[in-house]
Amino acid sequence: MRRRAFVLCVPLLGLAWATGCTEPRDHAQAVYLLVDTSGTYAEEIGKAQLIVNYLLGSLQPGDSLAVARVRSRSFSEKDIIAKATFDNRPSQANAQKRVMKDRVEAFTSSARGSVNTDITGGLIQGAQFLNETGAGKKTILIFSDMQEELDRATVRDFPIDLKDIRVVAVNVVKLKTDNIDPRRYMGRLEVWQKRVQAAGAREWRVINDIEHLDALLKS
Amino acid sequence: MADSPFWVIWPGNAALSALVWFVIAMPFLYAARAPVHGVLLAVGQLAGGPLRLAARWLLASAHEMRERNRAVLLAQGREETGERIAREFERVAALVKRDLEGYPALQRKLLDEVTRVEEDYRQCGEVPPPPPEWVDAVTAIAKIKPNGNELIVRVLEEINRSVKAIHDKTLAEYRRAYESRHKILDGFMPFWRSLDKTLARADAKMTSLAERATAIDAQMEKYEQITRKTERAEHALAVSALTQFFVASLVLAVAAGGALVNFKLIALPMSEMVGAGDYLTASLRTSEVAALVIIFVEATMGLFLMETLRITHLFPRIHNLGEFMRRRMMWIAFVLLLALAGIEAALALMRDMLIADKQALLQSLAATQAAAPEGWLSRIPTAGQMLLGFILPFALAFVAIPLESFIHSARTVGGGAAVVLTRTLAVALRVIGNLIRQLARVLITLYDITIVLPLLVERWVKQSRAARKPRATGYEAGERP
Numbered sequence: 001m002r003r004r005a006f007v008l009c010v011p012l013l014g015l016a017w018a019t020g021c022t023e024p025r026d027h028a029q030a031v032y033l034l035v036d037t038s039g040t041y042a043e044e045i046g047k048a049q050l051i052v053n054y055l056l057g058s059l060q061p062g063d064s065l066a067v068a069r070v071r072s073r074s075f076s077e078k079d080i081i082a083k084a085t086f087d088n089r090p091s092q093a094n095a096q097k098r099v100m101k102d103r104v105e106a107f108t109s110s111a112r113g114s115v116n117t118d119i120t121g122g123l124i125q126g127a128q129f130l131n132e133t134g135a136g137k138k139t140i141l142i143f144s145d146m147q148e149e150l151d152r153a154t155v156r157d158f159p160i161d162l163k164d165i166r167v168v169a170v171n172v173v174k175l176k177t178d179n180i181d182p183r184r185y186m187g188r189l190e191v192w193q194k195r196v197q198a199a200g201a202r203e204w205r206v207i208n209d210i211e212h213l214d215a216l217l218k219s
Numbered sequence: 220m221a222d223s224p225f226w227v228i229w230p231g232n233a234a235l236s237a238l239v240w241f242v243i244a245m246p247f248l249y250a251a252r253a254p255v256h257g258v259l260l261a262v263g264q265l266a267g268g269p270l271r272l273a274a275r276w277l278l279a280s281a282h283e284m285r286e287r288n289r290a291v292l293l294a295q296g297r298e299e300t301g302e303r304i305a306r307e308f309e310r311v312a313a314l315v316k317r318d319l320e321g322y323p324a325l326q327r328k329l330l331d332e333v334t335r336v337e338e339d340y341r342q343c344g345e346v347p348p349p350p351p352e353w354v355d356a357v358t359a360i361a362k363i364k365p366n367g368n369e370l371i372v373r374v375l376e377e378i379n380r381s382v383k384a385i386h387d388k389t390l391a392e393y394r395r396a397y398e399s400r401h402k403i404l405d406g407f408m409p410f411w412r413s414l415d416k417t418l419a420r421a422d423a424k425m426t427s428l429a430e431r432a433t434a435i436d437a438q439m440e441k442y443e444q445i446t447r448k449t450e451r452a453e454h455a456l457a458v459s460a461l462t463q464f465f466v467a468s469l470v471l472a473v474a475a476g477g478a479l480v481n482f483k484l485i486a487l488p489m490s491e492m493v494g495a496g497d498y499l500t501a502s503l504r505t506s507e508v509a510a511l512v513i514i515f516v517e518a519t520m521g522l523f524l525m526e527t528l529r530i531t532h533l534f535p536r537i538h539n540l541g542e543f544m545r546r547r548m549m550w551i552a553f554v555l556l557l558a559l560a561g562i563e564a565a566l567a568l569m570r571d572m573l574i575a576d577k578q579a580l581l582q583s584l585a586a587t588q589a590a591a592p593e594g595w596l597s598r599i600p601t602a603g604q605m606l607l608g609f610i611l612p613f614a615l616a617f618v619a620i621p622l623e624s625f626i627h628s629a630r631t632v633g634g635g636a637a638v639v640l641t642r643t644l645a646v647a648l649r650v651i652g653n654l655i656r657q658l659a660r661v662l663i664t665l666y667d668i669t670i671v672l673p674l675l676v677e678r679w680v681k682q683s684r685a686a687r688k689p690r691a692t693g694y695e696a697g698e699r700p
Contacts, residue, residue, distance in 0.1 A: 027496065061494070063496070088494030088495055088497065089490070090490055090491055091573060091576060097584075101583070
């Protein structure tokens with residue numbers, strides 16, 4: 001009798017382990033792309049479209065993607081241009097990707113430059129979005145020159161929480177002043193690295209070649 | 220100074236220190252010689268004894284396993300040969316039923332044809348009546364010499380004319396008789412041919428029956444050898460099992476390749492059904508598991524189909540089912556297999572559509588122009604995939620046959636391998652046990668070499684004592700000079 005019960009219990013335990021011990025969202029990936037539209041960087045927005053297209057081609061059903069702009073104050077849902085958690089069915093996911101591509105295309109063709117650049121606000125907004133998705137891998141891509149400029153009323157000098165999130169600065173172009181003194185560029189990236197790591201981020205990286213994104217998303 | 224080990228007496232001269240320690244230790248080592256020898260011997264026995272015991276037990280187990288394997292092999296062979304003999308008898312019965320069932324009719328036909336031929340032959344034997352008796356009289360008259368008598372000449376001429384007429388008539392009748400006999404003989408030919416064919420047919424049937432009888436004889440010979448448990452029969456069965464094992468393994472490997480192709484065909488479209496983002500374990504997608512389950516279900520249905528068709532005999536319960544229930548089960552398995560094959564064909568189509576959709580999306584994302592459709596050429600892969608999806612489940616159904624061979628032969632091959640492994644292990648344990656015991660002896664010798672100086676002294680003392688002892692004994696015995 002005991003033996004029979006054991007034989008019955010083994011597959012049930014296996015099933016319980018298989019269904020209960022693995023969270024489906026653990027394998028999902030969520031990406032939040034911040035697109036800087038301020039000042040001269042607005043000229044780079046065409047490349048942002050390429051990155052979005054690349055992400056749409058790489059992300060799998062069940063993954064999440066959001067594209068948001070960085071403006072003078074970016075801690076707002078209104079700054080999210082398009083977002084989606086792709087359906088588990090590949091056909092539906094493809095349809096969602098087409099819609100998202102159209103939305104981002106519409107945005108890039110009509111984007112207007114902002115006066116200031118609130119990258120921190122965008123990061124906080126992105127972290128909220130990513131944590132809500134419950135995905136196993138969370139990534140914030142910052143498409144910006146990483147030069148933050150805030151107006152006097154905007155308060156961003158407080159610790160932020162980016163726990164378990166990878167932060168990747170993409171296409172960090174050099175400013176005119178960086179060309180005069182490259183230490184400014186290095187220093188700017190170093191400050192951001194410290195800030196992001198202090199916020200508990202899993203990783204900080206700078207990728208200027210879009211092709212290197214592939215390895216990042218697969219890792 | 221402070222870095223020197225504690226045992227160094229003269230810092231900077233470790234060798235001298237070691238020598239001094241050795242000299243100091245030597246008397247103690249000599250004193251402890253007997254107990255150390257005892258300990259080393261005991262350790263050797265302690266380690267070597269159980270290993271020898273284990274080796275002996277393993278050898279006994281190997282022998283027992285071999286006997287059991289032999290019994291199983293012979294039983295399997297007996298059963299298999301028995302089945303073959305039964306099958307041969309079934310074939311013979313079918314032959315007898317098919318060929319010899321019509322034997323009475325064949326015999327009747329043969330008798331009819333023989334009777335007809337005999338009749339014709341008899342008719343051929345009828346010759347025309349011999350010439351009449353008056354031939355002798357005519358001969359006598361013919362001997363009469365003509366003497367010029369006109370009457371006699373006329374009579375003779377008349378007789379001559381009559382005889383000639385009769386001769387011509389008789390000759391014509393004779394020719395007619397031969398002509399009719401030739402006609403009868405011509406009529407023989409079809410009957411002869413028919414007779415020849417009938418006999419050839421009967422001969423072929425008898426030859427086929429004789430061949431079956433020879434096959435039965437061979438199987439019976441094999442069966443007798445197995446029943447007598449001869450070495451030859453055992454060897455033949457073992458070789459046969461090994462061959463079956465490798466052939467079945469090869470076929471199963473090919474089938475596994477087919478199953479892999481099948482899996483690739485349906486894994487992607489299954490994600491459309493159960494979701495692509497769901498995982499059962501850390502690296503196993505639900506869609507992949509679902510595809511695997513479908514393939515396993517197909518293989519199981521194939522197994523049941525083969526079982527109910529009585530091609531394989533893996534499940535005695537199915538084998539013992541009544542005819543009605545067996546047929547019902549066979550149809551259920553076949554219908555399920557057909558349905559699964561249909562589902563697979565649909566999934567293969569869906570896979571193609573999904574890939575095309577993904578391709579279109581990627582092209583739109585890459586801002587490149589979509590390739591122009593290639594007409595009917597582009598549909599060939601789709602049709603091929605669908606066909607493959609439909610065929611593979613049925614092809615997988617036949618895996619049951621090599622699987623049965625594999626399971627049956629694996630018992631023999633696995634049993635043989637286990638015997639070899641057990642024997643090897645036994646030999647290894649025996650060797651290790653002997654090595655440990657010899658090592659203990661080597662250590663004892665090395666110990667004695669270490670304390671060679673005290674041992675030399677001991678020997679010298681003993682020899683000197685021994686040299687003194689006889690003289691003292693002799694003196695005490697009264698051998699005084």
